[in-house]
Amino acid sequence: MNKYNVVDHHLLIVTREFEEQENLLNLQDFQALGSCMGEFEGLAFYNGGKIAGASQRHKHLQIVPLPMVPDGEKIPIDRAIATATFDHGIGVTSWFPFRHAIAKLDVGWVNSPVESAAEILKSYLTLLGAVGIEGSDGMSGKQSGDYNLLVTREWMLVVPRYYEDFQSISVNSLGFAGALLVKNQEQMNIIKEQKPLTILRHVAA
Numbered sequence: 001m002n003k004y005n006v007v008d009h010h011l012l013i014v015t016r017e018f019e020e021q022e023n024l025l026n027l028q029d030f031q032a033l034g035s036c037m038g039e040f041e042g043l044a045f046y047n048g049g050k051i052a053g054a055s056q057r058h059k060h061l062q063i064v065p066l067p068m069v070p071d072g073e074k075i076p077i078d079r080a081i082a083t084a085t086f087d088h089g090i091g092v093t094s095w096f097p098f099r100h101a102i103a104k105l106d107v108g109w110v111n112s113p114v115e116s117a118a119e120i121l122k123s124y125l126t127l128l129g130a131v132g133i134e135g136s137d138g139m140s141g142k143q144s145g146d147y148n149l150l151v152t153r154e155w156m157l158v159v160p161r162y163y164e165d166f167q168s169i170s171v172n173s174l175g176f177a178g179a180l181l182v183k184n185q186e187q188m189n190i191i192k193e194q195k196p197l198t199i200l201r202h203v204a205a
Contacts, residue, residue: 014059101131104155
């Protein structure tokens, strides 16, 4: 369980042995992720580096249950993802004014996570390469730049990062799912004035 959970049942998937949060995800990470996502429908995310919002060095994926908002859409960006157009398996949507890459996933991968993990890993590495993150052969271990990753049963999204925050508002992967987190009313006012997409465009590569 997450000691500092954002929502109820906010879970962590943590490596048994210490690995750096700036290491690329590997086959075992996606096997563990698929096993968890097969148990309940959730949004998984990975803050790839400090600039991407990682607060701990020990490698950890995170999952929040869906829907993110009670009686609302499963994920605020679902409609944007639905507009994506694909070229050689890499999708983009005109709704996002920042660099990104989207992959469609076979929803059944979570039913056989051990067997399907290699294909999910391949999609992840392809998306990293599409946004310019080196080390995408999966062999070097370390990433060449920070990024945010979102994964559902149906799709995967990668966004490269340049800045960790916008006017004191820290942005992690959930920000790109449509959930910017604030600490006080002053930060809320900044979001209302600047608008979420302006903030995301500022922190993304």
